[in-house]
Amino acid sequence: MTIIIAVDGPAASGKGTLARRLARHFNFAHLDSGVLYRLTALSVLEAGGNPAIEADAMRGARGIDLSRAGDPAIRTDLVGMAASKVSAIPAVRAALHDFQTGFLAHPPGDGPGAVMDGRDIGTVIAPHATAKLFIDAAPEVRARRRWLELKGLGIEKDLETLLGEIQARDHADRTRAISPLAKAPDADLLDTSNLDIDAAFAAALALVEPKVSGALKDRHRG
Ligand code: CDP
Numbered sequence: 521m522t523i524i525i526a527v528d529g530p531a532a533s534g535k536g537t538l539a540r541r542l543a544r545h546f547n548f549a550h551l552d553s554g555v556l557y558r559l560t561a562l563s564v565l566e567a568g569g570n571p572a573i574e575a576d577a578m579r580g581a582r583g584i585d586l587s588r589a590g591d592p593a594i595r596t597d598l599v600g601m602a603a604s605k606v607s608a609i610p611a612v613r614a615a616l617h618d619f620q621t622g623f624l625a626h627p628p629g630d631g632p633g634a635v636m637d638g639r640d641i642g643t644v645i646a647p648h649a650t651a652k653l654f655i656d657a658a659p660e661v662r663a664r665r666r667w668l669e670l671k672g673l674g675i676e677k678d679l680e681t682l683l684g685e686i687q688a689r690d691h692a693d694r695t696r697a698i699s700p701l702a703k704a705p706d707a708d709l710l711d712t713s714n715l716d717i718d719a720a721f722a723a724a725l726a727l728v729e730p731k732v733s734g735a736l737k738d739r740h741r742g
Pocket of ligand 1: 530531532533536553554555557558600603604605607608637638639640641689693
């Protein structure tokens, strides 16, 4: 059984950065599940389709090109909003579910563990994860982080507009009927509003390390 660290949270909460650093620390595989929804959305938009229509969204989900996972085109908020729309369609979630559980069953590199970040990892994709984190931060802090991230990609955007978009997407993600964004009851909550990346990582590590160490010991014993 793979040792799984599930990292969930709202838009621009810093979950992706934390998940990547946790994966590097433990030498585990990492999957940002948001990329799957963003690639689906990109594929729909590039084909001139409507991300809210199931047939278009499913064509997008089947046409995912994982080699574009690092493409800055998926990072725009237009794609983020479209990702939020395709992600509310049950057939799309079902199609991407298998990809994610397959990744967790056989993480690339065949190491003992995997870190996955998203919205429903601790609740739906990996309810039996070894450790679960729910990362949050005040909306204004998250908008500023996204502003900086986009600036780094050469995209200039008004802070107020970004805040509005983040709040709209959070609302859509939290209130959708299927797999809504929610903290799993057994997840540890980490509010990073007042923490820089290093402090957030130290706090995250303190929460997951004992659980991961215990699971690694059990594996060696078993
Ligand atoms: O980077 P950011 O936190 O803004 O978003 P993301 O993690 O890339 O996810 C983009 C969108 O995909 C989210 O707003 C969700 O609607 C959807 N998503 C989801 O429904 N379930 C996941 N496990 C991951 C993302």
